[in-house]
Amino acid sequence: MFASVLIANRGEIAVRIAATVRARGLRSVAVYTDADASSPHVAAADVAVRVGNYLDGAAIVEAGARVGAQAVHPGYGFLAENAAFARQVAEAGMTWIGPPPAAIETMGDKISAKAAVEPAGVPLVPGSSEQGLSDAELADVARRTGFPVLLKPSAGGGGKGMHVVEREEELADAIAAARREARGSFGDDTLLLERYVTDPRHVEIQVLADTHGTVVHLGERECSLQRRHQKVVEEAPSAVLDEKQRDAMGRAAVDAATACGYVGAGTVEFVTNADASEFFFLEMNTRLQVEHPVTEEVVRVRGGRLDLVAEQLRVAAGEPLGYEQDDVTLEGHAVEVRLYAEDPARGFLPTGGRILGLDWPAGDAAERSSTQVVGARVDAGVQVGQEVGSAYDPMLAKIIARGADRAEALDRLDEALARTTVLGVTTNLAWLRTLITHDDVRAGRLDTGLIARLGVPEQQVPDDVVVAAALAGLLRLPESDDPFNTLGGWRIGGEPAPARWTLVPLGEKDTSFDVALRGRADAATVTLGEDPPRPVVGTATADGLVTTLDGVTRRYRTALADGVLWISRDGGTWALREQERLQAARTAGGASDGAVTSPMPGTVTVVEVEPGQEVEAGQRLVVVEAMKMEHVLTAPIAGTVTELPARAGATVALDAPLVTVTPQSTESTE
Secondary structure, eight states, rough: OOSEEEEEEOOHHHHHHHHHHHHOOOOOOOOEEEGGTTOOOHHHHSEEEEOOOOTTTHHHHHHHHTTOOOEEEEOOSSTOOOHHHHHHHHEEEEOEEESOOHHHHHBBHHHHHHHHHHGGGGOOSSSSOTTOHHHHHHHHHHHHHHHSSEEEEBOOTTTTTOOEOOOGGGGHHHHHHHHHHHHHHHOOOOOOOOOOSSSEEEEEEEEEOOOTTOOEEEEEEEEEEEEEEEEEEEESSSSSSHHHHHHHHHHHHHHHHHHTOOOOOEEEEEEEOTTOEEEEEEEOOSSSSOOOOOHHHHEEEETTEHHHHHHHHHTTTTTTOOGGGGGEOSSSEEEEEEEEEGGGGGTTOOOOOEEOEEEEEEHHHHHHEEEEOTTTTEEOOOTEEEEEEEOOEEEEEEEEEEEESSHHHHHHHHHHHHOEESSOOSSSHHHHHHHTTTTHHHHOOOTTTHHHHOOOHHHHHHHHHHHHHHHHHHHHHHOOGGGGGOOTTTTTTSSOEEEEEEEEEOOOSOOEEEEEEEETTEEEEEEETOOOEEEEEEEESSSSSEEETTTTTEEEEEEETTTTTEEEEEEEEEEEEOHHHHHHHHHHHTOOOOOOOOOOEEEEEEEETTTTEEEOOOOEEEEEETTTTTEEOSSSSSEEEEEEEOOOOEOOOOOOOEEEEEEOHHHHHH
């Protein structure tokens, strides 16, 4: 066995790998960029080396050689499925913890992957499997296959360039668009075409292969809950497969792995119809999957738990697996969700900011904060004080729950999400709770289009949260009997006027809450808008406050930064700021708002206007990019560009002012 492992990755997967490397008594080496210098994966390793870019294979190999690393684990993403990098590692005399480069190349292209597994009898989706088909040849295959069909790039993945074509008259435009997107994303516009399986389920099989000829599968994972072809919720085992179907799909996955000479941990992905009565090969991921924890939580080998990273290390060191397929069993059920820095209310745009507070439902931090949930597991890659930027994937953590059956696993996951807190960064946490408690999800009626059909429910700020935010402001005032220290003001011969706030949710311009508090926090009355007064009590705690409103006592976690109060309870988080009175009056008066702000943290890539320029409503102003996603911002009203803080190449925060358009008044026009 090698003595030290370089982890060529970042975030939660680098932390996860480092934990197993340490548990095996090996030395771990991290690499990091300037943006990640204070990230948890750096602290998790024994040694850390700065590199300029996680995609710079030569720099990573050089870093490993400099500190004496003997093996390289790529994690997932970045260079994990890069055959050239795998060869660089081997040429430098280090062990590659992954499959042979030839297997990576074969399975990295969807067309060559199909050609490799078809002779082994692995079922394929009807459609094309030849390289270099022209537009006319693709159209001919579509007519033979029958509509609807699915166009997708041969290279790459992640849903980029994929198009569902319902009718023949839509095909030419779809082919052109798919080629254009494939060329832009992967530098290769080769397309393949398949029959589109309606109401499809996405089921994948985990395989393990050693260098001694043993290949086993570790059951399946259901990954049908997807958004824009990206997995959001994963579970093991599937809610629909029976033992016969599991065995058939498992044997097909083993045949696929054997066909390409696979070694190590990999995943064979299939698409099935609604009841899984038929299944077809999609592709093989030649790496550890994001969702591998659900497999670890349910798979037992001769009754013992399995660590997939430890198995990767053993296989790479040349050790035999030491068990056969009959030694593998499944026990219980596990479900995982991906916690992202994104805003569901804004079309899941990536967010960012400095993390001000964290509570996890599992691990050492959970034990200290009394949020431990039975059966819960958290694989996280962030910590308090860390800046979440737009340079890398917005996934913050994976939250997993295990139960004796699917219902118990989902119940525990719901409880785990309710006890999770992230302050300072908008996340999809509350939306995940809504999703996993939906009737269709609870019943196992899953398909890859379910999330799109469900949409995003409107997230209202509850009354109790608004009241708690106002009480948090009152509790921050100094304790004093001096009438001039009373926030609401002092009146001669009368009781103090109420303290008044106008609170506005972060990122919203058209929503505000008027709150009036009279008295002290420990014995007050509160008035929301025009509602009648209600008694309320608030008490400060070490990390927030406790309130009693309408006879219900609730505990909140809070953090204040840059004039924004972050407040959380039961898995929901809200960010509120106080609106200035004059601004509130202008908004109430109906003045047109020509301010254009950034909808996400990112980089300004294009500025299409200049100060003094007259623009029309809807005209393009600037383009902001984050996570390789471009967002075009347009003029909300017609008028003149009077302020232009946006600069091409500049990094901007959420809601940062970019352009101000001032409407021309009737008088000035005359």
